[in-house]
Amino acid sequence: MASRTTKADSRKTATAKKDRPRHIGIVQKDPYLEPYEDAIRGRHEHAEWKKNQLTNNGKKTLAAFASGHDYYGLHKMKRGWVFREWAPNATDIYLVGDFNNWTEDERYRARRIEGTGNWELKLSEKAMKHGDLYKMHVYWQGGDGERIPAWAQRVVQDEETKIFSAQVWNPEPYVWKKNKFAPCKSPLLIYECHIGMAQDAEKVGTYTEFRDNVLPRIQKDGYNCIQIMAIQEHPYYGSFGYHVSSFFAPSSRFGTPEELKSLIDTAHGMGIAVIMDIVHSHAVKNETEGLGNLAGDPCQYFYGGDRREHPAWDSLCFDYGKDDVVHFLLSNCKYWMQEFRFDGFRFDGVTSMLYYSHGLGEAFCNYGDYYNGHEDDNAICYLTLANELIHEINPKAITIAEEVSGMPGLAAKVKDGGIGFDYRMAMNIPDYWIKTIKEKRDEDWKPSSIFWEVKNRRSDEKTISYCESHDQALVGDKTIIFRLIDSDMYWHFKKGDENGTVIRGIALHKMIRLVTATTINGGYLNFMGNEFGHPEWIDFPREGNGWSYKYARRQWNLVDNKELDYHYLGDFDKRMLETMKMVKNFQNTRLQEIWHNDDDQILAYMRGDLLFVFNFNPVKSFTGYGFLVPTGSYDVVLNTDAKEYGGFGFADDSITHLTNYDQLYVDQHKEWLKLYIPARSAVVLKKN
Incomplete structure (x- = not known):
């Protein structure tokens, strides 16, 4: 007997299809993700749940929640000063500094706010003045120590003793000249830079020197964005800024906060966006300068047990499952955007955040490797909220993930089940060029392989393409130009004196950059000096080199010298960017x-x-x-x-x-x- 479908049956079927949840966005775009949709939805729902919890079910914004920097730390009020710190394990806190001869004084003793882990101290206007150095003297059960406040916005180092201290900072407010600015992303052309090593002189460069001497070069070369490294204060200069101690303090070795603001203001006036290399993946282990043992609890900000220390970086790993830590880090994002008008961030070490293993020793060969239970859902939740916050504050902001595992959805919209970054670094490309130059004869370079690699990316995620990373410029590694030419750069880089090695290197340097830059789907990045083939590696001052700054600088005089070949590469780079801009929305x-x-x-x-x-x-x-x-x-x-x-x-x-x-x-x-x-x-x- 043939079956019959009644109108009622049809209505039931239609209702069932209507009620059945559609595939979440990133799964719709990539059906191979279907077996892992529950995990993707779970992460998305976890972030939504946490957001609702932090915003009181939407009664306030995420930006309103992320305002810890306005509450904690030292602030000048209409009448006097107020200091606050989150230190739940402390039993007593004093402020000691220039204002009380670095001795404990009852007038400078904080009190615990009842029922919280917060401490507060209110002082008269005359209790301290602009420029005074200070620290906390913290007591806890069984110990004590001097500490720099976690929320300090100004930290300086004594030139003789090398000791870091917080500093009372209350200058005349900076008056911004450029009040409205929107980054140009058509395409996004990023000049990655480091303030301290951005000058010819053998010393630490300043914000002002960078503003006056380097920004005009960047503008002339055609880049529309700078990505600044090492802004957050770090005890060891040679860490490249990746071992952060004071997350809210712009590094004072480069100048004052107002000078950093002037740099950003000037860049905006030139049409150049400014993004910051932000480090939320780990923190320096130092206890006197950093957060390692702020108040007798080594795990106040960090995971406990085996997860506390990063096995490869000699640093500490944040506990993204704690609301107070999330509050600290989200407030940090808002602070840099609000106080300094940064246009966004390149998040460092995202792979390390995503996995319990930090991605170490893992191959990531198939989709199952991203959904097998070894992912840190707390970190994924934090990164999702950070992206939502940043774009809530500035919808035109730029967020970039430095991530090597290839986690799907990292640069997909949050509403589609992604983590919300605007871009991810195309880290496969520099690896490919290293491998090709090192291992293949020129006769074996295959255009099909080159073309596949430079456009090897997910169709639903935008990337930042680049030929070489700043790590390749460090001692122990080689930039592309040095892999191609090596020591012949020192002897045959003068016009008319080029040998075959130099001629080959100059030709391939240009071709590698051209094919990488002109196949982008998002943006292109260059580390400062690499565009003209900077010959020296980066070697920060250290005991092994006599604390020399000789190799911790950029020799602009080389590209300015028309008798040398460097300017050929610099001129080509400029013309390459001009050529890309001939096509509207090139990317x-x-x-x-x-x-x-x-x-x-x-x-x-x-x-x-x-x-x-x-x-x-x-x-x-x-x-x-x-x-x-x-x-x-x-x-x-x-x-x-x-x-x-x-x-x-x-x-x-x-x-x-x-x-x-x-x-x-x-x-x-x-x-x-x-x-x-x-x-x-x-x-x-x-x-x-």
């Missing part, structure tokens, strides 16, 4: 492969009306090499082999190239474009 423009031939080592692709053609072949030049492209005429706008960029100038770039008719492709509106392509060169043509 979102379709990336269309035109041709590749691994035997010839030829690659061609288009974005908008720009055609990019590469010949990676080290010895073969090609005459009349044909590509099927949209019908029309094409003019050369950039050639890596041009003499002005250190090439041979073999091709005549003044010629307008016309496509050749082919009846077979009339319906496709395509014809053959035939070019002369010298060995080891690339050319960009613009369709008229």
Whole structure:
């Protein structure tokens, strides 16, 4: 007997389909994630639950919750001063400093706020003054010690004793000149920099020197964003700023907070966004300068047991499951945006946060590796809330995740089940270039492999592409230019004195940058000096080098010297960025492969009306090499082999190239474009 479907049955079926939850956004876009949808939903719901808890079910905003910096720390009030600290394990707290000859005084004794772990001290206006140094003297059961307050906004180091202290800071408020600013992301072109080593002189550079001497270079070169490292105060200069001690204090070794504000203000006036390399993945172990044992509880801010110390970084790992720690870190994000007007953050060490293993020794070969129970849901929740907070404060803010495991959804929207970053670092690309340069002969460079690698990313996540990381510039590693040329840079980098190694290195340096930058789907990043092939590694002052600053600087004089080859690379980098800006919303423009031939080592692709053609072949030049492209005429706008960029100038770039008719492709509106392509060169043509 045939079955019948009644209207009632149809209504029930329709209702069931309607009630059935749709796949969450990132699963809709990637069906291979379906087996892990429960885990993805669980993380999303956990973050929503925590957000509701912290905001009293939405009765206040996340930004209102993240205001600890306005409450804790030392603040000048209308009448006097108020100091507050979260120290639940403390039994007594005194402020000691210049104002009381560093002795305990009952007038400077804080009291515990009943029923909380908070301590408070109110003082008269004359009790301290701008510039006074101070610390907390904290007592706990069985011990005591001097500590720098966790929420201190100004910390300085004595030049002779090297001891760090908090400093009373109450200058005239900085008057901002540029009150409205929105970052340009079309495309986002980031110049990664370090204030201290950003000058020629063998010393620690300052915010003011960077503002006056380096910002104009960055603007002239065409970058529209700077990513500043080492802003949060750190005891050891050579840590590159990654062992933070005072999270709310801009490093005083570079100058005052007002000078940092002036730098940011000036950058905004130049149309340059400013993002900060923020470190929330770990903290320095130091107890006298940092949070390691603020009040007798080594786990006040950090995980306990085996999870407290990072096994590879000699640092401490935050406990993201504690509301007070989340409050501290979220407030830190808001503070830098509110007080200094940073346009966003590059979050360091995200892989370390995501996994109990910190990602160490894991291969991450398939999706199951991201959902097998070894993920720190507390950290994932914190990062999700941080992204929501940052974009609540400034919807146009920029957040970037430095993450190596490839966790799906990291740079997907929170509403889609993602963690909410705007971009993730395309960390596969520099690894690929290192491996290629080290292990493959030039004859074995395959354009198909190069093209696949530079665009190897999730379709629903935007990335920041880069050729080399700042780590490669450190002693013990090598930048791309040094891998290509090595010591010959010291002897054959003068015009007219180049040998074969230098000629090869200059050519490939330009080609590597061009193919990496022009295949982006989000942004492009360069570490300062690498654009012109800075020859020296970075070696911060240390005992092993006699505490020398010789290699902790950038030698701008090299790129300024027109008798040397460095300016060829710098000039090329500038023209490359100009070329990318010829296409509106370049990063979102379709990336269309035109041709590749691994035997010839030829690659061609288009974005908008720009055609990019590469010949990676080290010895073969090609005459009349044909590509099927949209019908029309094409003019050369950039050639890596041009003499002005250190090439041979073999091709005549003044010629307008016309496509050749082919009846077979009339319906496709395509014809053959035939070019002369010298060995080891690339050319960009613009369709008229």
